[in-house]
Amino acid sequence: MPVMRYREALNQALREEMERDQRVFIMGEDIGVFQGAFKVTQGLFQEFGEKRVRDTPISENTIVGVGVGAAMAGLRPIVELMTINFSLLAMDQIVNHAAAIHYMFGGQAKVPLVVRMPQGAGHQLGPTHSHSLEALYLHIPGLLVAAPSTPADAKGLLKAAIRDDNPVIFIEHEWLYGQRGEVPENGGPMRFGEAVVRREGADVTIVGISRMAVTAERAAEQLANEHEVEAEVIDPRTLRPLDLDTILASVRKTNRAVIVEEGWPHGGVGANLAALIQEQAFDHLDAPVARVTGADVPMPYSKPLEQAAFPHEEHVVHAALSLFRDL
Amino acid sequence: MATDVMMPRLSDSMEEGTVLKWLVEVGGEVRRGKPLVEIETDKANMTYEADTDGVLLEVLAQEGDTLPIGAVIARIGEPGEKPSGGGAAEPPREQTEAAPAPAAAPSEASEAERPARVSAPETPEPARAASANGGDGRVKASPLARRIARELGVDLAALRGSGPGGRIVKADVEAAAKGGATAVQAPPVEAAPAVRPQPPQPPQPPAAPPQPVPAGEVGAKGEVSTQELTRLQQTVSRRMAESKATAPDFQLYMDVDMSRAVELRARLKEVSDPAPSFNDMVVKACALALREFPRVNGAYRDGRFELYSRVNVGVAVAGQDALVVPTIFDADRKSLGQIAREARELIEKVRAGTVTPPELSGGTFTVSNLGMFGVDRFSAVINPPQAAILTVGSLKKRPVVDEGSGRIVARDTMTLALVCDHRILYGADGAEFLARVRALLEQPLSLAL
Secondary structure, three states: OOEEEHHHHHHHHHHHHHHHOOOEEEEEOOOOOOOOOOOOOOOHHHHHOOOOEEEOOOOHHHHHHHHHHHHHOOOEEEEEOOOHHHHHHHHHHHHHHHOOHHHHOOOOOOOOOEEEEEEOOOOOOOOOOOOOOHHHHHOOOOOEEEOOOOHHHHHHHHHHHHHOOOOEEEEEEOOHHHOEEEOOOOOOOOOOOOOEEEEOOOOEEEEEOOOHHHHHHHHHHHHHHHHOOOEEEEEOOEEEOOOHHHHHHHHHHHOOEEEEOOOOOOOOHHHHHHHHHHHHHHHHOOOOOEEEOOOOOOOOOOHHHHHHOOOOHHHHHHHHHOOOOOO | OOEEEEOOOOOOOOOEEEEEEEOOOOOOEEOOOOEEEEEEOOOOEEEEEOOOOEEEEEEOOOOOOEEEOOOEEEEEEOOOOOOOOOOOOOOOOOOOOOOOEOOEOHHHHHHHHHHHHHHOOOOOOOOOOOOOOOOOOOOOEOHHHHHHHHHHOOOHHHOOOOOHHHOEOHHHHHHHHHOOOOOOOOOHHHHOHHHOOOOOOOOOOOOOOOOOOOOOOOEOOEOOOOOOOOHHHHHHHHHHHHHHHHOOEEEEEEEEEOHHHHHHHHHHHHHOOOOOOHHHHHHHHHHHHHHHOOOOOEEEEOOEEEEOOOOOEEEOEEEOOEEEOOEEOOHHHOOHHHHHHHHHHHHHHHHHOOOOHHHHOOOOEEEEEOHHHOOOOOOOOOOOOEOEEEEEOOOEEEEEEOOOOOOEEEEEEEEEEEEEEOOOOOHHHHHHHHHHHHHHHHOHHHHHO
16 A cells, blocks of 8 residues: 555545546635645646636635535535634634535535645644634534544545535644555545544543544553553544444443543533543443543643643553553 | 332431331232331331232342432332332443434434433442442442442442542452452552552551551540441431521520429329329420410521411430430320320330331420439420420429528429520510419419319
């Protein structure tokens, strides 16, 4: 299997889907001539031309709004926003329109729109560029939400997102863009709502969201090597729909759960998942559901403070061990 | 079809009861109207009778377990029948979310779950305090440990938890089920010595006697043994503290010349065996006076006076390792002889532990007597929400100044005290009432009217 970076896998998905379907086109800031702030759209402007790879002004609500209209009219637009923080400018179009239109018109209209954007801390970009906001979009019915953590998932899920008739919030990660991984040749679209067990284990279930799936896997190795705890690591890959069955089956086996996310603790993905686990697997829990989250602060600019404000392997190891004994 | 036996409501104020003793063994025959189980309520120990015929299939509440009213404590059915019932011992149904789809949001799925779970009755957990757990009486165990304990029939209260904060976890229950009730199987991580924190070990004296080490340190008071309160003791402690904390009380003392009462009793002894006691006379005198002073026969409650039409005099009796106050209802309308018989009967029931909650409730006033112990006079705590309590000291010959001759003579006297709740009874009210009681006792023939 060819090995490639996450950004290259996304680029392949875009190229293959644009070749496959003439209705697919891309809009965004600096995605054309400049080939994207994170180079995900590299080469596409040259290959498909300015009609299908369109540079736009800095006007997020408008770009998404144009995408909603184009989607309703029969095209399959992909909107790239430079970071997830900037998507907040487009909340009206995303929440009030993209998510609701199919329901508002009794199913007569559909919005096959993909809004792609990266999130995540670690590059000293301060609080206006570094947040992890998947929980905001998880909250909204009518949207599908993907947060792939590997190049293979990024490619397969982006292809699925483009072909889906629902509006999809496609959350990438700035740190993941440079990560390498095997990607199946001629791989087709993957299915939304299918979690993957990254590592099997009998002692504790660790669910990692977005980049934290990688952090969780590394923590699991440390738990096995240094603490004789075999953790099962699950990457849900999509948050809406969520493959709760796989998570519950694992929790019923291990009787313990740790949820790791980069976003804030209150109203987070982990808060929601912890509620679902205790509702549906209460009698299988041998310990409280633990959460490892980003710090409850706007992301600091200072490098040491920023590093301290999002989870690392040692935080996950500590949280997992705390389910077994007093630390 | 098995019938559930539920924790019965045996008094108005009862919220939970403790199973003291099963009077029928599992598998034994149960007859309607025959004693089935002894239950301790907040007021008394009661024998509860079966209300159906059959065989005792299953006992769900062990002796010592405290359960709320309505909790299933046993099942009665046909011989050979399996205890099915409400599925208390069944494992909870495993539920998973419907196939994920945009329209099937997790919250909707979990909404749909709820009724199914709520309708599945839970087996009440034993509520006794566990040795290794917090002082609130709740056993600290994980949901999984609770479920397994239920399935394996392990009493969580007897286990020591090895989890964080002393929580009982699955491994503890499984170890207990395998044998050795307090055996604690370490979870896998604890096997790693490098990261295992050593709990501080209390230093052992070199020649420690082979006794159970008491919890906590041995201080200047020596070893401490703690006793759990019975429900009755809990009730007494709660109500007495409540009384002192809320009722602004004051005491009035008055000496009573009991010469004529002594004379009367001597005469009564000739015609009645047993003769009414002096305490019975006090009860009767109080009852007559209460009829004349409605506020003394009342209560201050929630910013209002409550005045009662019946005069029900409670008589404080020591018994059941606590204080019990059986009631003589309508004492103002009963003859001295009738009061004497009822009082004797009630006192015997208290000492035998067979007094029933109805016999202990409904009092509007209380009489407490420590005269037989040689106490000359004493104060007492008002039995809330009553307005007052009357105490009776010892009756004996004391030197008094005779009003006629001015000489000191020996005379049978007794000191009464009236402890009043100042929110409803003021000094003059209490004094007038007490004077009326004294007048009745000094002219005891009026008690016979």
